[in-house]
Amino acid sequence: AFKREELMQEVQMHMSERRFQHVLGVEEMAVALAAKYGASKEKASIAALTHDYAKERPDEEFELIIKRDGYDQDLLNYGNAIWHGLVGASMVQRELGIEDEEILEAIRLHTTGAAKMSLLDKIIYVADYIEIGRNFPGVKEARKVALVDLDEAVAYETKHTLLHLIEQEQKIYPKTIETYNYWVVGKA
Template identity: 40%
Template sequence: MNRSREAIIEAVRGQMPEKRWAHTLGVMQTSIELAVRFGGDPTRAELAAILHDVAKYWSTDRMERIIREEQLPAILLEHDKQLWHAPVGAFVAEQEFGIMDVEVLDAIRYHTSGRVQMTLMDKIVCLADYIEPGRDFPGVNNIRQLANHSLEEGLIAGFDSTIELLLSRRKRIFPLTIDARNDLIQQLGG
């Protein structure tokens, strides 16, 4: 890593409003807790959590330019702009912060959508983003309870809540999220 933890924290904090920074702190702590509980690496999980929303408040023009110029998956441009910050954030983590750990980069890249064959790191950061203490949405307490014993059960419930919200708003559902949910159900024998 080219920058110290403290330097990364300072740089990321400066790119978001205080409320989003509070969310990031919650994801950091929750990622550490989930990593300890489920046998992950707390230090690497925390690093992914610090950087997971680094591009969240960038302009859509700036994110779109990176998606196009860096040949990130073009399908992103066909879906909700709320998804864009994750793959753009992974690009930024590598290019601007010198993060070379593929699992950390992938956890950032897939924290909004999930993916088939999520790694332990992917699961930890994605679930931490759903259940950090500042989150308050219908069903979050159920997701937190499920996360006490199973990353997979917690994530399925999280993806279900996202899909239900998108359905209620007549929004398109990103295919990776459906695929991730189905894969997790299959992993659990369903």
């Protein structure tokens, strides 16, 4: 059976108190979205609790794994923002013993999204953006949209994240563009 307390403790040990509070906020929102949209609340809880598990790992550790474990070497041109979910999922699997592929995929996709996303993928992607502790221009609108239409919330988040990244002249990971083309421009 799912031992939430143990998982929480393990996650808490690997991050700042501030980030842990974010994780708990994502969990609360993800479970609420799972209830509303008919996903497994238990999977939403586990995925939310572990989605940022690897966020405070040193770059060198990610670089080692990317070189060793057959990842696309183009990943080396990015940084923690892209690595902590995509590569971090393998740390969640190995170190926390989570083998559920739906949960691992939701962790992998939580930052960039993807054209093809499961209900759980969307829930974690959106919950991460709108959890109670988030405070940025547009978050209230994003919360409103998420209560009405989850796909619309994915589109809203993708568009505004991309606008923000471009404003900051940050490098865009191709998967982020794929998400934009599919969810914002059209699901053709």
